[in-house]
Amino acid sequence: MIGAPGAGKGTQAAILAERLGLPHVASGDLFREAVRAGTRLGGEAKRYMDRGALVPDPVVIGMIEERLDRADAANGVILDGFPRTRPQAESLDAALVQRGARVDAALYVGVPEEDLVGRLSGRWLCRAAGHPYHVISRPPAVPGICDVDGSELYQRDDDRPETVRARLEQQLPPMYDVIDHYTTQGVLVAVDGTASIDGVTEALLQAIAHPARPGRSEAA
Numbered sequence: 001m002i003g004a005p006g007a008g009k010g011t012q013a014a015i016l017a018e019r020l021g022l023p024h025v026a027s028g029d030l031f032r033e034a035v036r037a038g039t040r041l042g043g044e045a046k047r048y049m050d051r052g053a054l055v056p057d058p059v060v061i062g063m064i065e066e067r068l069d070r071a072d073a074a075n076g077v078i079l080d081g082f083p084r085t086r087p088q089a090e091s092l093d094a095a096l097v098q099r100g101a102r103v104d105a106a107l108y109v110g111v112p113e114e115d116l117v118g119r120l121s122g123r124w125l126c127r128a129a130g131h132p133y134h135v136i137s138r139p140p141a142v143p144g145i146c147d148v149d150g151s152e153l154y155q156r157d158d159d160r161p162e163t164v165r166a167r168l169e170q171q172l173p174p175m176y177d178v179i180d181h182y183t184t185q186g187v188l189v190a191v192d193g194t195a196s197i198d199g200v201t202e203a204l205l206q207a208i209a210h211p212a213r214p215g216r217s218e219a220a
Contacts, residue, residue, distance in 0.1 A: 001080045003109035006119040007193045013080035027081035061091045086177040106182035111193035121161040124153040
């Protein structure tokens with residue numbers, strides 16, 4: 001699964017995993033699982049996570065490879081949050097070749113940047129108890145007022161449009177590199193992420209049912 005923050009790829013990955021009977025492998029969940037289990041890679045990842053730094057590619061790739069070697073991944077997996085960069089995509093290709101597999105469909109949930117800003121900057125919280133609202137998906141009955149306790153709604157600095165735009169400026173270019181990588185390989189399938197959740201799901205299922213090339217698949 002490929003998509004910008006706010007595109008809904010995590011939601012779709014979970015739905016596809018259930019519909020297809022494949023493991024949903026989210027990189028963030030994988031990190032937390034490895035840390036809880038106290039594995040060697042988990043310990044390495046924790047050192048970076050504790051100081052808010054990105055986990056280096058060799059550690060991330062090592063965790064993904066270990067996950068692909070589990071029995072439940074024999075028929076494929078839905079990868080969510082990986083690969084995020086072209087080097088990660090190239091490393092995934094090499095790991096799959098060693099296992100006699102390949103990325104059969106790189107599923108890109110495309111959403112225009114301004115729509116992403118609207119989705120990501122629409123979150124508001126109430127001052128009294130932190131009840132969450134969203135101007136699009138969960139608006140309050142009275143603008144600016146919490147439905148539950150009547151307190152004022154406020155927006156965190158991280159959720160402000162200017163902050164969201166700055167984050168996207170950093171996050172989108174590496175994603176476009178991944179898209180180019182899979183476009184060159186002829187396996188990229190782009191779907192309209194502005195459609196309804198059910199509409200996006202059906203478009204993705206159609207893409208998986210008619211892959212770009214035959215063979216065992218690992219949907220990324």
